[in-house]
Amino acid sequence: MAFLIESDRLGETFAALANSTRRAILARLAQGEANVNDLAEPFDLTLPAISKHIKVLEHAGLVVRGQRAQYRPCTLDPSPLEEISTWAEQYRPVWEARFDRMNDYITQLSSAPENGRKR
Amino acid sequence: MAFLIESDRLGETFAALANSTRRAILARLAQGEANVNDLAEPFDLTLPAISKHIKVLEHAGLVVRGQRAQYRPCTLDPSPLEEISTWAEQYRPVWEARFDRMNDYITQLSSAPENGRKR
DNA sequence: CCTGTAGTTGCCGTAGCGGTTAATTAGCTA
């Protein structure tokens, strides 16, 4: 009965990346696979907290989990990062145009007869 | 007494982008400046709700506000988008390596003697 | 079977988000 439940993958990715601990975990995983304890080590957080962060990343598709004995190794899946990069790149024309408009603005300012008076 | 309050600009940007309404507002602003009522029009939300979304975007540095009579026009500031694009691009080597590994995997598959059996 | 190690699940408290309605501020215009 999954009716009209927009999944918003992009939003989920952004939400996952909004947390600095999670971004740090991703950075660590970019070096290669790691267990939960390894990932937890740099942080002043309990293991359950890290476990939950990992679950968020997993749900966002950023982390894939394995199973070897009692270890559940994490690996980075970068495809959502590719997606958000692509999304952001949509706006590249805007931030490149910014300089042009800035120039326009400055030109306007210096050629305008007067500005900023209070009435 | 603002002691040890890490500002986490990147996190704030990601958090702002995590909401689809806010991303839609940005998309609209990419076409050019707009007032709050204009921005609210496409959504099934009250004006205060939109006003709050705008404040989030403003606080994240994604929107700059003006003042003309009773209007407070919004314009897009794309620099945080440039930042997150740069951040994501850090991982490009990872997602490009993925294809190589995929190829390895496919090569393995096609040279393997049989696969996909259920145990 | 018991013990140790790795990790997850459940529950709780605090805080913030996303939405509403109602009231308020700010500026134009008659």
Place this chain on the structure above:
DNA sequence: TAGCTAATTAACCGCTACGGCAACTACAGG
């Protein structure tokens, strides 16, 4: 001045995020 339009603020509600602790599951090895 009064009244209209634009937008924000205030107060409130339900829900979720993030952290902790305690209990639990899962597997390996003696």
